[in-house]
Amino acid sequence: GQQVMQIPQYQHVQEGEDFTTYCNSSTTLSNIQWYKQRPGGHPVFLIQLVKSGEVKKQKRLTFQFGEAKKNSSLHITATQTTDVGTYFCAGYTGGFKTIFGAGTRLFVKA
Amino acid sequence: ETGVTQSPTHLIKTRGQQVTLRCSSQSGHNTVSWYQQALGQGPQFIFQYYREEENGRGNFPPRFSGLQFPNYSSELNVNALELDDSALYLCASSLSAGTPNTEAFFGQGTRLTVV
Numbered sequence: 001g002q003q004v005m006q007i008p009q010y011q012h013v014q015e016g017e018d019f020t021t022y023c024n025s026s027t028t029l030s031n032i033q034w035y036k037q038r039p040g041g042h043p044v045f046l047i048q049l050v051k052s053g054e055v056k057k058q059k060r061l062t063f064q065f066g067e068a069k070k071n072s073s074l075h076i077t078a079t080q081t082t083d084v085g086t087y088f089c090a091g092y093t094g095g096f097k098t099i100f101g102a103g104t105r106l107f108v109k110a
Numbered sequence: 111e112t113g114v115t116q117s118p119t120h121l122i123k124t125r126g127q128q129v130t131l132r133c134s135s136q137s138g139h140n141t142v143s144w145y146q147q148a149l150g151q152g153p154q155f156i157f158q159y160y161r162e163e164e165n166g167r168g169n170f171p172p173r174f175s176g177l178q179f180p181n182y183s184s185e186l187n188v189n190a191l192e193l194d195d196s197a198l199y200l201c202a203s204s205l206s207a208g209t210p211n212t213e214a215f216f217g218q219g220t221r222l223t224v225v
Contacts, residue, residue: 001169006152033213042200042216043153088152096166098143098214100152 002027004091006101014109019076021104023089030092032065032072037103038085046074046087079108113137114203114217122223123191131186131220133201141206142184143214144176147198159184160206188222196224 003026013019023032031050035043047056049065049072056063062075072089086103093099113136123129135142141160145153155168159178173189182203188195198221202214 042218043202045213045215048213090153096158096160097155097168099155100145102152 002091002093002099004089004099004101006089006104008104009102010105010107012107012109013079015081016078019079019083019106021074021087021089021106023072023074023091023101025070025091025093025099027070027093029069030094032069032092033090033098034063034072034074035088035090035100036085037088041085043088076106079106081108081110084108114201114215116199116201116217116220118220119218120221120223122225125191125193125224127191128187128189129191129222131188131199131201131222133184133186133203133217135182135184135201135203136215139203139205139215140182141204141212142178142182143202143204144184144186145200145202146170146195147200147219149197153200156186191224193224196222198222 005024007022033048034046036046037043047063052069053067054065060077064073086105088103089101090098115134117132143158144156147153156170157164158166162178175187178184198219200219201217204212204214
């Protein structure tokens with residue numbers, strides 16, 4: 001069945017360092033969403049990418065959607081302690097079914 | 111806050127029992143999706159309801175069932191509970207408006223423990 005793989009599983013960074021998480025789908029995606037979940041919280045929508053090769057920025061966060069629409073990445077520049085949490089990608093191929101990756105948990109040391 | 115509320119927040123049930131979880135969607139949203147999130151894992155799609163009809167289902171057995179009401183609130187029912195059903199159950203509401211996948215607003219979840 002359709003799978004969405006996300007790496008790395010964990011990432012420890014020093015505050016100020018950059019961070020990247022990668023998402024790969026076994027099938028072509030119609031679109032991909034990114035969510036952030038703080039410890040003990042619920043997923044919060046960050047962004048949706050739809051077009052092949054699309055790049056979107058939100059302050060220190062940069063999101064990319066691959067040309068083949070099978071992979072995506074989230075890059076955070078100069079991490080801050082407020083960036084702590086788990087980042088999930090969620091891929092959609094149609095059929096009203098969204099597949100979440102397992103997430104990348106980010107730890108930021110001050 | 112998202113405006114999506116779930117109840118109860120925590121629940122402990124015995125294996126074999128049945129449970130009903132509830133979700134009130136954000137005002138104006140007509141689509142509700144339910145997810146199961148095991149500890150340290152990503153949310154797993156259970157099913158989605160749009161205008162009171164189930165229009166998508168993940169790889170969950172029939173003992174997982176749901177309802178959506180005219181006010182777009184929703185219930186998730188799980189029969190014959192198993193230990194592996196212990197998880198955080200998340201409800202997400204969205205405005206479908208003809209586009210299958212739109213921004214979803216999650217509730218705080220119900221933490222279900224099966225003993």
